Structures are given as C-alpha cells and as structure tokens.
Amino acid sequence: MSCWNTLCIEPTTDKYAIKKAYACQLKTHKPDEDPEGFAILHAHYKQALNSKPQTLEVSESRKVIPASIIETLRAEKIKTEQSIIEQLKLELSKAQQPIIQYINETLSEEHAGNEQKNELNLELETSKAFSCELNFEAEWRRLKIKIDHVLDTSQSASNINSWSFLEDNEALFDIEFKAYASSYVFEQLISLNSLPLHKQRAIAKILSMFFRWPDRRDLLETQFGYKKVLQLLGNDKPEDKQKVSKWVNDKYHRGPLVFSSYSRKLASISIDIGLIAIAQYYLALIIGVFDFEYFLLEYALIRGFLIYLLFVPLFEASSLQGTLGKYLLNIKITNFQGRRLSIFHASWRNLCFLLSTAGFKLTLWINIFSKDEKLLHDRFSRSIVIKR
Amino acid sequence: MRIIGIDLGTTNSACSFWSDGKPELIPNRLHKLLTPSIVGVDDNGEILVGEAAKHRLVSHPSHTTSAFKRYMGATGYQTQLGKREFSSVELSSIVLRSLKEDAESYLGERITQAVISVPAYFNDTQRKATKLAGELAGLKVERLINEPTAAAMVYGLHHVSNGAQFLILDMGGGTFDVSLVEYFSGVLEVHASSGDNFLGGEDFLNILVQKYLDDHSIAKKKLSAAERHQIIEALNKAKHQLTFDKSVTVKIIHKKQDKPWTIDRNTFEQLAKPLLYRIQTPIERTLNDADISPSDIDEVVLVGGATRMPMFRSLISKMFRRVPSGNINPDLVVAMGVAIQAGLKEKNSDLDDIVLTDVCPYTLGVEVINQEDNKGKQGGLFMPIIERNSIIPSSIVKSLCTSSDNQTKLNISIYQGESRLVKNNIFLGELDVNIPKAPEGKETIDVRYSYDMNGLLEVDVSVNSTNQTYQKTIFNHSGLLSEKELTAYKTKLSRLKFHPRENEVYRVLIARAEKLYESTLGRKRTDIGNILNQFEQVLESQDLKRIHTTSKQFECILDELEQQGMFT
Numbered sequence: 001m002s003c004w005n006t007l008c009i010e011p012t013t014d015k016y017a018i019k020k021a022y023a024c025q026l027k028t029h030k031p032d033e034d035p036e037g038f039a040i041l042h043a044h045y046k047q048a049l050n051s052k053p054q055t056l057e058v059s060e061s062r063k064v065i066p067a068s069i070i071e072t073l074r075a076e077k078i079k080t081e082q083s084i085i086e087q088l089k090l091e092l093s094k095a096q097q098p099i100i101q102y103i104n105e106t107l108s109e110e111h112a113g114n115e116q117k118n119e120l121n122l123e124l125e126t127s128k129a130f131s132c133e134l135n136f137e138a139e140w141r142r143l144k145i146k147i148d149h150v151l152d153t154s155q156s157a158s159n160i161n162s163w164s165f166l167e168d169n170e171a172l173f174d175i176e177f178k179a180y181a182s183s184y185v186f187e188q189l190i191s192l193n194s195l196p197l198h199k200q201r202a203i204a205k206i207l208s209m210f211f212r213w214p215d216r217r218d219l220l221e222t223q224f225g226y227k228k229v230l231q232l233l234g235n236d237k238p239e240d241k242q243k244v245s246k247w248v249n250d251k252y253h254r255g256p257l258v259f260s261s262y263s264r265k266l267a268s269i270s271i272d273i274g275l276i277a278i279a280q281y282y283l284a285l286i287i288g289v290f291d292f293e294y295f296l297l298e299y300a301l302i303r304g305f306l307i308y309l310l311f312v313p314l315f316e317a318s319s320l321q322g323t324l325g326k327y328l329l330n331i332k333i334t335n336f337q338g339r340r341l342s343i344f345h346a347s348w349r350n351l352c353f354l355l356s357t358a359g360f361k362l363t364l365w366i367n368i369f370s371k372d373e374k375l376l377h378d379r380f381s382r383s384i385v386i387k388r
Numbered sequence: 389m390r391i392i393g394i395d396l397g398t399t400n401s402a403c404s405f406w407s408d409g410k411p412e413l414i415p416n417r418l419h420k421l422l423t424p425s426i427v428g429v430d431d432n433g434e435i436l437v438g439e440a441a442k443h444r445l446v447s448h449p450s451h452t453t454s455a456f457k458r459y460m461g462a463t464g465y466q467t468q469l470g471k472r473e474f475s476s477v478e479l480s481s482i483v484l485r486s487l488k489e490d491a492e493s494y495l496g497e498r499i500t501q502a503v504i505s506v507p508a509y510f511n512d513t514q515r516k517a518t519k520l521a522g523e524l525a526g527l528k529v530e531r532l533i534n535e536p537t538a539a540a541m542v543y544g545l546h547h548v549s550n551g552a553q554f555l556i557l558d559m560g561g562g563t564f565d566v567s568l569v570e571y572f573s574g575v576l577e578v579h580a581s582s583g584d585n586f587l588g589g590e591d592f593l594n595i596l597v598q599k600y601l602d603d604h605s606i607a608k609k610k611l612s613a614a615e616r617h618q619i620i621e622a623l624n625k626a627k628h629q630l631t632f633d634k635s636v637t638v639k640i641i642h643k644k645q646d647k648p649w650t651i652d653r654n655t656f657e658q659l660a661k662p663l664l665y666r667i668q669t670p671i672e673r674t675l676n677d678a679d680i681s682p683s684d685i686d687e688v689v690l691v692g693g694a695t696r697m698p699m700f701r702s703l704i705s706k707m708f709r710r711v712p713s714g715n716i717n718p719d720l721v722v723a724m725g726v727a728i729q730a731g732l733k734e735k736n737s738d739l740d741d742i743v744l745t746d747v748c749p750y751t752l753g754v755e756v757i758n759q760e761d762n763k764g765k766q767g768g769l770f771m772p773i774i775e776r777n778s779i780i781p782s783s784i785v786k787s788l789c790t791s792s793d794n795q796t797k798l799n800i801s802i803y804q805g806e807s808r809l810v811k812n813n814i815f816l817g818e819l820d821v822n823i824p825k826a827p828e829g830k831e832t833i834d835v836r837y838s839y840d841m842n843g844l845l846e847v848d849v850s851v852n853s854t855n856q857t858y859q860k861t862i863f864n865h866s867g868l869l870s871e872k873e874l875t876a877y878k879t880k881l882s883r884l885k886f887h888p889r890e891n892e893v894y895r896v897l898i899a900r901a902e903k904l905y906e907s908t909l910g911r912k913r914t915d916i917g918n919i920l921n922q923f924e925q926v927l928e929s930q931d932l933k934r935i936h937t938t939s940k941q942f943e944c945i946l947d948e949l950e951q952q953g954m955f956t
C-alpha cells in the first residue's frame with residue numbers, strides 16, 4: 001500500500017509506530033510550508049491508522065449500555081399499569097441505598113499559591129457530589145420505567161413538572177448516557193400515534209429545553225430522517241418568522257444587501273402615485289371644493305408634489321423604511337451601510353428624486369448604460385433600495 | 389523580526405512573546421498582565437484604553453464601551469462614543485494598538501508583526517474583521533490561531549509522556565469553544581472543534597443582573613446608563629465572590645433597593661441552568677465528530693476566566709467523572725500559547741520539532757436547487773464541500789452542472805453551517821459565472837474551496853468548456869475593503885488623539901476616584917471630591933516628585949475606600 005511508502009515504514013498495526021512515523025514525516029511537510037505534501041501525508045496517515053484490525057477498539061469502548069439489555073427491556077414493556085407502578089416503587093426504594101463511591105483523587109503537588117489551593121478545595125468539595133461509578137444498567141432501567149410511565153398518559157407527558165426527574169438524575173450528566181436517553185425519548189415520542197400532532201409537538205417543546213433538540217437537529221435528522229424531525233420539532237427558527245410580520249424593524253439591515261430591480265421600484269412608485277391620487281380625491285370631497293377650476297390637472301400635480309415632499313421623507317425615515325408601495329412590494333431604503341435613513345437624509349433623497357424626475361430623459365439614459373440597478377437620485381443622495 | 393502574540397479577548401486582552409525557550413507575557417503600562425478590552429473617549433477627545441476606560445464605564449457610560457468583540461464582523465454595527473461612531477473593528481484595533489505600544493516599550497524595538505488568537509468557532513467574516521483590526525493597528529497578522537489550540541500548545545508542551553488526548557474547554561467572557569487535541573512526539577493535532585459564539589461569562593452575569601432587577605422590580609429600560617453600569621460592576625464582583633463563598637451580600641447600589649441583597653450559590657445555579665445545558669451540546673458534538681468516548685480522554689483542560697465558576701467545574705466533573713485540570717492560570721494560558729505560535733512563526737530553533745495541525749470547525753458549501761420544493765417554502769439545499777472538522781489547509785473540488793436549458797449564468801452562493809437548507813445557514817458571499825448556452829446538465833463547472841491555516845476561505849470556479857476561471861476571496865460587504873477605503877480607515881484612526889502613555893497611571897487613579905464618587909453618597913462623597921480636587925491641582929503643578937508622592941497616597945486612600953465598598 002502506498003500509504004506505508006509515504007510514512008516510510010513497514011505495514012504495521014501498531015498505532016504508536018504509525019504516529020511516530022507520521023510525526024517524523026511531518027517535520028519535512030509542515031502544513032504552512034508544503035500544504036499539498038501535508039494533505040497527502042495526512043490522508044495516508046489516516047488510512048494507515050484505519051487499516052489496522054479494529055477488534056480491540058470495539059470491545060474496549062462502548063461499555064455503557066449493552067444493546068442486549070435494551071432489547072430485553074423493550075420486550076418487557078408490555079405490562080399492566082399496575083405492575084409498572086409497583087416496580088417503580090420498588091426501584092425508587094432501591095435508589096435510596098447508596099450506590100455511590102466518593103472520588104479520592106490524589107492531586108499533584110505542583111500547584112502552589114493560595115488562590116489555587118482554594119480552588120482545589122472547591123473542586124474536591126464539588127467532586128464529592130458526584131459518584132465515580134454509577135451503575136448505568138440499573139440507572140437506565142429505572143429511568144426508562146419513569147419515562148415510559150410519564151409518556152403513558154398525555155396529561156402527565158405535557159406537564160412540565162412530571163419531567164423534573166430528568167433534571168435531578170445524576171447519570172444523565174454523562175454524555176453518552178444522555179445522548180442515548182435523548183434518542184430513546186425521541187423515538188418513543190414519534191411512535192406515540194395515539195396523540196394528536198399538536199400535543200406531540202408540545203411535549204417535544206418541553207423536552208427540547210432539557211435535551212436541546214433544536215441544537216442537535218442535524219444529528220437527529222441523520223438518525224430518524226428529515227421528515228420525522230420536521231414533524232416533531234416543526235420548522236427551524238420560528239422566531240425569525242415572527243420578525244417578518246413585525247411592524248417595527250431593526251435600525252440596521254440584517255443579511256445581505258440585495259438591490260431591488262427597476263421594475264419593482266417602478267411598480268412601487270405607481271402604487272404610491274395611485275395612493276396620492278386617491279388621497280387627493282377624498283381631500284377634495286372632504287373640503288367640499290369639488291370645483292373643477294381647482295381640480296385641474298396642473299393644480300393636482302403641484303399638490304401631489306407637495307404631498308410627496310411632505311410625507312414620503314417621513315415614511316422613509318420611519319421604521320417602515322419606505323412608502324406604502326415599497327412596503328407592499330417588500331423593498332426598503334437604507335444608506336450604504338444598511339442603516340435606516342435620518343429625516344434629513346430622506347428629505348435630500350426625495351429632493352433628488354424630484355430633480356431627477358424633472359430631467360426624466362437624462363435619468364433614463366444614464367440608467368440604461370449602468371446596470372447596477374441604482375437610480376440617479378439614489379446615486380446622488382447616497383442611499384440604496386434593497387429587499388427587506 | 390520579532391513577532392508578538394496577542395490574545396484579544398471579550399473582556400481582557402494580553403500580549404506575549406517567545407523568549408529563550410519559553411513564552412513570556414508582556415506587562416502593560418500599569419505593570420499588569422491583563423488589559424481590559426475597554427475603550428473610552430475622555431472630555432478632551434482623547435482615547436483611553438484598558439484600566440482607565442474600565443473605571444470610566446460607571447462615571448462616563450456614554451463615552452466608554454466594552455465587550456465589542458461580540459459584534460465583530462456584524463454588518464453596520466456602530467458604537468457611539470461621544471461625538472464619533474466606531475465599528476467593532478476600529479475599537480479592536482485601538483486595543484491592539486495599545487498592546488503593541490506596550491510591547492514596543494517593553495522590548496525596546498519596533499513591532500510590525502503579530503499572531504492574534506480568535507475563538508475557534510469564529511466564522512469567516514469574524515476572522516477577516518479581526519485580521520483587518522490588526523492591520524489597522526499597524527500589525528501584519530502572520531497567523532490567526534484558535535484560542536483552544538493555543539491553550540493546547542501550552543498544555544501539550546508541558547506534557548512529557550507520549551501520546552495524550554486533551555479536551556480543551558475554553559469559556560471566556562463571550563465565547564465558548566471545545567477542541568479535542570492529541571499530542572504525540574512533537575505533533576499537536578486538533579481532531580475536532582466546536583463551540584458557541586454567544587455563550588460566556590457575560591451571559592452568566594446577565595442572569596445575575598436580571599435576577600437583581602426582578603427582585604427589586606426595576607425596569608431595565610428605565611435605568612440610566614450610569615446606574616446600569618454601577619449594578620453590573622457590583623454584580624460582577626459578586627459573581628467572582630460566589631466562586632469562593634456560598635453566598636454573597638451586595639450593599640445598596642440602587643435607590644430602589646432598601647436593604648442589602650443576598651444571593652447564594654444554589655439560586656444562581658438554578659437560574660443558570662439553561663446556560664449549563666447549552667454547554668453540553670458543543671462538547672457532545674466534538675466527541676461525536678471525533679468518534680471518541682469520554683473515557684478515552686486523558687485530560688480535560690479548562691481555559692478562560694469563566695471556567696472558574698464552581699457550577700461549571702462541577703458540571704464538567706459530572707460529565708466526565710473526573711476532576712478537570714486548570715493548573716495554569718486560565719486567564720493567561722491562551723496568551724502563552726499564542727506566544728508559542730509566534731515563536732514557531734519566527735522559526736525559533738527551540739521549537740524546531742513542533743508541528744501544529746488544526747481543523748475547520750464548520751461545514752462550508754454551496755447552494756443547489758431543491759427539486760422537491762414545489763411550494764418555495766424550503767428554499768435551496770445546502771451542498772457541503774468542506775466538511776466540518778476536516779484538517780486544514782484543505783482544498784476540495786466539486787462539480788456542479790446547469791439546471792435548465794440554455795442557461796447563461798450560474799450563481800454560486802457560498803454558505804457556512806450544518807443545516808440541510810441554506811436558509812438556516814450563514815451566507816458568506818456569492819459569485820456569478822457566465823457559461824455558454826447548452827442543454828440542461830451539459831455544462832459543468834468546478835468549484836474549488838481552499839481553506840487556509842488562518843481559517844480564511846477562498847473560492848475558485850472554472851467553467852470546463854471555456855476554461856474561464858473566476859476567483860473570490862470571501863468577504864461579506866462589511867469586510868469588503870478596497871485600498872482606498874483601507875487608507876480612509878487608517879487616516880480616521882490616525883486622527884484620533886491618544887492619551888500620553890506616561891500619564892496613564894494618574895488617569896487610572898482619577899477614573900477610579902470618579903467612579904467611587906458616583907457610587908457613594910453623603911459625607912464620603914464630598915470627601916472623595918475634595919481629595920480628587922487636590923490631586924488634580926498637584927497634577928497641574930507639573931512637579932514630578934510631588935506628583936509621585938501624592939499619587940502614592942491617593943492610591944492608598946482609594947484602596948481603602950474600595951475595600952469598604954461593595955460587600956458587607
């Protein structure tokens with residue numbers, strides 16, 4: 001095999017020899033000096049490490065919960081409620097007998113200094129609280145009965161207090177034990193077909209606080225499949241969804257600045273002009289001056305411009321960050337840094353808008369040649385129109 | 389050329405270098421090893437850094453800022469200091485500059501190169517921002533090193549026996565990192581790394597503050613900035629005290645509080661439970677990725693100030709069934725490790741046979757079309773290119789093809805994260821590629837991701853039929869700086885006035901007195917005011933000898949007053 005050539009040793013299963021050879025070769029292929037050589041060396045090193053027969057390793061580790069016990073436990077599950085409760089009582093009485101051995105670790109003498117001594121005393125104090133050798137099998141049997149019992153009735157399962165035994169359980173601090181318990185509970189919860197979906201989700205929500213399922217979503221997905229996780233935990237980041245519908249926005253834009261297209265901007269302006277026209281109509285109705293002389297097109301245009309200059313900057317500087325038309329089309333106005341405009345900045349922007357609209361032909365020509373989707377008034381007033 | 393190592397922390401920073409076979413820490417102008425990462429502007433518009441600024445948090449809250457590392461790389465996040473606005477990058481560069489000056493006066497030579505540490509779980513944008521901060525401070529950043537890796541180097545080099553696996557748990561002021569490291573015959577290999585960028589001592593402090601406010605029914609919004617900082621400071625001291633005592637009593641620090649407030653360790657632990665659960669997740673993930681069981685780990689090492697908390701230690705002891713080791717000062721160990729890396733970069737002969745390999749802590753990939761998604765609810769799928777915990781430097785190519793007939797443009801969106809859907813991952817940047825017209829699936833492009841030792845990503849795209857190539861070094865818009873902008877940044881910073889170094893000691897004393905003045909009442913307050921006035925008069929006299937003696941006396945008085953301070 002070529003990996004042995006790279007490492008310059010004979011094929012071996014001795015982990016230590018492989019590591020030593022790797023360390024030796026690494027001195028000539030340092031990762032920052034010879035990245036390619038290093039990549040090859042590392043790949044071969046991993047290959048060499050994995051090539052050894054794995055019997056030793058497997059039998060040594062993973063001694064926490066043997067699979068056979070779990071299988072027999074599952075078979076035992078079909079029992080009457082009476083017997084479960086009886087057994088629970090029995091197990092709980094057992095739990096009162098101490099199965100704890102205190103740790104007596106001799107600490108090395110090299111640490112000096114008052115503060116550190118103090119710390120070490122503290123450590124000993126805290127370490128007394130945990131056991132060195134918990135009986136995991138018994139512990140698991142006990143825990144499983146409790147879990148099954150709580151999951152049996154929907155009232156107890158959706159009550160947060162009935163799960164409090166999880167927090168008190170000493171063994172659940174162990175990483176592997178907790179991971180196992182977590183996937184067991186998850187599996188049980190999925191298979192609870194009798195419960196309606198919203199109840200299952202409510203229970204999952206309670207348990208998520210303890211097992212932190214949303215954080216390890218990807219692990220659960222590989223174990224149970226994407227669909228099932230989605231079914232139980234719902235969509236990711238529900239809080240983000242709420243934000244979209246919220247009226248008040250943050251002062252800064254979050255996420256990438258995506259420029260809005262010309263057509264979208266045009267559509268938003270048309271909506272605004274429409275709104276102003278309607279507003280004018282009702283204004284005229286209210287004042288009762290439905291006189292044709294004052295409602296001629298020229299007057300209306302001038303009034304429209306005035307309304308525009310008065311209200312639009314207010315809208316743009318508000319937390320809406322744009323006129324109603326822009327809000328409806330899901331775009332907003334910010335400065336180059338993604339920050340909300342100030343009222344002066346917004347007024348300046350709209351003055352620029354009116355000026356550039358007056359030179360409409362010129363604006364059009366400039367924008368035909370530059371394709372960065374920025375209009376002339378945005379260019380002058382140093383602001384941008386982006387997607388919300 | 390001398391290269392210095394800098395540990396740029398959320399609450400404290402430190403500076404170090406490699407000297408004669410061992411890492412050495414550089415004391416700052418006040419002869420302390422830790423410099424608080426706090427920046428302030430004083431009444432004359434001069435910039436204050438460190439201890440002096442820290443004391444001014446209470447007396448001048450609107451002119452001082454702390455914990456800005458939390459917003460590193462955030463788009464458009466600006467802090468208002470007096471009249472000017474600063475970004476996190478600028479504030480960090482001010483701290484770095486101050487550390488650099490300390491190093492220069494200590495070593496007596498000009499320093500232009502540095503190695504800076506970052507949390508392992510910092511993403512690309514945050515790393516770029518840190519690098520930029522270094523450059524603005526006039527330091528060429530030779531390497532960004534992960535904080536747990538730096539700590540592992542210190543522990544690894546102390547270890548004599550061959551072949552040891554360490555689990556490094558690094559909880560500082562604002563971030564929590566986990567790294568699994570193996571050390572054998574001079575090779576320090578990081579196997580897996582994970583973390584939480586928003587979990588640190590500050591979060592535990594916030595819980596305590598919230599509890600205090602709830603107990604006295606104070607609305608957080610109604611607090612003035614000065615009151616808030618006063619409460620935070622008192623409770624921070626209380627939090628530290630809880631490490632040694634079972635319960636702590638805080639004196640009256642707010643007008644709504646009518647009697648001393650007592651908090652005991654158990655209550656604090658109950659309140660902090662949600663945070664403790666969050667600690668478990670990254671640890672579990674690391675062990676899972678490295679495919680190792682807790683019993684295979686030789687030593688669990690605690691790094692960072694927040695790991696001093698008894699509840700943290702007891703949790704770790706329970707999780708691993710052993711006492712974690714933290715016999716090197718957890719505040720300084722990262723700085724020492726950074727010095728080793730600086731020594732490596734200098735190609736020091738004492739470090740000749742040390743090699744360090746690191747991993748990329750998160751998955752990097754591109755967006756691909758989700759064909760099952762008919763309703764448009766899920767959005768694009770995430771295709772991993774560099775898997776998390778693959779060894780770096782790493783360079784991986786994947787092919788992509790067109791999805792419709794006669795497609796002329798292909799958009800490559802670069803994402804980072806673990807979720808199956810891109811919308812739940814972090815967007816890093818994008819790149820448009822022009823391709824010739826062809827039927828669906830005919831045209832292919834190669835996307836190459838190169839991840840270097842600093843944790844920075846580069847993307848190369850080549851179109852197979854035309855041999856056109858495109859390249860992108862990932863920048864978010866905030867990090868995207870042209871030469872011109874960089875010089876603009878630099879001139880902005882060079883225009884800032886810094887407080888003269890030699891007066892810094894007196895500045896700190898004044899700031900301390902001002903803080904005491906704010907937090908006391910009645911006769912004591914007027915006394916402090918009087919002493920402060922006297923001291924300022926002496927300072928104006930410019931009589932060096934007299935200043936020296938009065939400052940000594942002044943310090944003694946302040947020490948005494950502070951002793952009587954917070955706790956009963």
